[in-house]
Amino acid sequence: MQTEYKKKILIVDDDPYILLSLEFLMKKNGYEILIARNGTETIDILENEIPDLIILDIMMSDIDGFTLCKYIKSTPKLMHSIVVFLSAKSKEADIEKGYKLGASLYITKPFSTRNLVAEIKKLLS
Numbered sequence: 147m148q149t150e151y152k153k154k155i156l157i158v159d160d161d162p163y164i165l166l167s168l169e170f171l172m173k174k175n176g177y178e179i180l181i182a183r184n185g186t187e188t189i190d191i192l193e194n195e196i197p198d199l200i201i202l203d204i205m206m207s208d209i210d211g212f213t214l215c216k217y218i219k220s221t222p223k224l225m226h227s228i229v230v231f232l233s234a235k236s237k238e239a240d241i242e243k244g245y246k247l248g249a250s251l252y253i254t255k256p257f258s259t260r261n262l263v264a265e266i267k268k269l270l271s
Contacts, residue, residue: 152178153270156197158188158214159232160206164255168201171259175267185209189217197227199270202249204233204240212247219248228269232257 155177157168162183169179180195182188185208200218204211211231218224228251231244236254244252250269253262 152176153198154178154180154195155266156180156182156188156191156195156200156227158182158185158200158206158211159203160184161203164203164232167259171263172266175263185211185214188214192218192221192224196223199228199230199266201230201232201266204231204235204244212243215244215247215249230266230269232262 155172157165157172157179159165159168160183165181165183169181172179180191180197182191184206188209202211202214211233215229215231218227218229229249230251230253231249232253232255233240233244234255241252241254251265253265
């Protein structure tokens with residue numbers, strides 16, 4: 147009997163409420179979840195884990211999401227991980243920068259959880 151592989155999602159955000167709600171939402175949809183509260187925790191996790199998808203906030207206290215995305219996309223074992231920016235930064239220049247750095251999706255806060263789940267399912271299928 148073959149066990150089904152659960153897709154692994156790393157959620158990176160310094161807002162504990164967003165972390166909690168996204169963790170609940172993604173677990174409810176059958177994903178394995180990893181949590182990082184800042185950029186340093188993200189890099190620590192990525193040393194041992196290769197998530198299928200990373201939901202990444204941009205504005206964090208230590209390392210910003212743009213820098214993390216650049217790191218992910220330039221690290222051979224991580225470069226195939228899908229990056230989704232989830233950010234309050236809604237200027238066209240920020241969105242363009244996110245896509246140029248390799249993000250597959252850029253969603254601005256506030257966001258629709260239904261839309262986010264639908265988009266993630268599409269990206270992971």
